[in-house]
Amino acid sequence: MPSVALISEHASPLARPGAVDNGGQNVYVAHVARHLANSGHRVDVFTRRDGPLPEVVQWHPRVRVIHVPAGPPHYLPKEDMLPFMDAFAEYMLGFARRQRQHYDAVHANFFMSGKAALPLCRALSIPLVITFHALGRVRRLHQREADRFPPSRFAIEEELVRCADRIIAECPADHADLVQHYGADPRRIDIVPCGFDASEFAPTDRAQARAALGWDPATFSILQLGRMVPRKGVDNVIRALALLRRTHGVAARLYVVGGESTDPARDRSPELARLRHLAQAEGLAHAVQFVGRRDRDQLATFYGAADVFVSTPWYEPFGITPVEAMACARPVVGSDVGGIRYSVLDGDTGFLVPPNDPAALAQRLALLAARPELGRRLGTAGLRRARGMFTWRLVARQLARIYADCQRASPAERPMAHAIRARLSAGASPPAVGVRGASPAAVPGLASP
Structure with a gap:
């Protein structure tokens, strides 16, 4: 049974959409998780703990929601969460090791989830798929001074574009923005839209x-x-x-x-x-x-x-x-x-x-x-x-194919390996994993640059 980790640091599938930070991403993660489970996947959803919540909630027979203790256990605007992503990453890596949980793919949602996913994927050699849901440079163009995310967001997104095995664009405009503003490789971008559930939405009188x-x-x-x-x-x-x-x-x-x-x-x-x-x-x-x-x-x-x-x-x-x-x-x-x-x-x-x-x-x-x-x-x-x-069923089917494609690539052939080799050959320090750090040997195929 394939196993997938969905990371959604600020948008829990358990939250009620409609509030300031509860919207399309919550709906996306909830339905993707459920439909992947219906197709035979095991799914763990990692989201930040923002209240007195149990560590693990068995949401559906094959879907667990894991509340990550990163930052204070109460609501934070998503613009204030970036400093806690290292703790988020360290918790996920520890959870996977404690549970002896092997993930066939990690699917990060939003750039902060991607930042938290990188140490897990590097340490355990797991393919990384990312849906940005919104791109920092595009947001800054439209919101200007109202955008409270720090400029460091751009560099994080650039690293994710270099390292992700596959990038999910939600529409052709998203695809074009990834190429134009981030130099993304079009061969690693798949257009997979959002969806609806026919059991929720249908014509009525x-x-x-x-x-x-x-x-x-x-x-x-x-x-x-x-x-x-x-x-x-x-x-x-x-x-x-x-x-x-x-x-x-x-x-x-x-x-x-x-x-x-x-x-x-x-x-x-x-x-x-x-x-x-x-x-x-x-x-x-x-x-x-x-x-x-x-x-x-x-x-x-x-x-x-x-x-x-x-x-x-x-x-x-x-x-x-x-x-x-x-x-x-x-x-x-x-x-x-x-x-x-x-x-x-x-x-x-x-x-x-x-x-x-x-x-x-x-x-x-x-x-x-x-x-x-x-x-x-x-x-x-x-x-x-x-x-x-x-439909969400079609969306989940496309995502499952993408996860399977990523699995077929050898670790040494993956974009993350090439990105790390490029950094090492340029004299940069090896990437850190959580707060403890890791050497290139932590990633199979990278024992020597």
């Missing part, structure tokens, strides 16, 4: 969904769902709603799902406060409903109740929510950026608009409000595309 949620059956209803952070562009949707009502004469309503609490009145997050203020300033307090965070088993009802799903972030490495909306046969209007440009086919499954352009968004929404049959046609096409390309 709109009237029944609206009745369940208490929505007006006749009002043109727009859904925005996801984390409440500035880059998601929820403010852009609110401004577009104002134009839709004032300029186009559509008495639409916007439902915003997500946040820190299930009770939006108790949510004190700065971003939600900013969005509330904007809605009031636009005269939309009666037309925008902040719903709060909802569990995943409730999300399909929200997708099903909406006439259209909107997602207009400044940038988006992939974006799972548009795929979920498509799986519910709803048209999507999304930003013409990153992964949304890949998942949404403009004019076929929805529409693409420039980010931060409320007028363009309002124009597309007005078209869908005027032509309900167009929304139904786009939604049907989106459902076909989602089922054909973006």
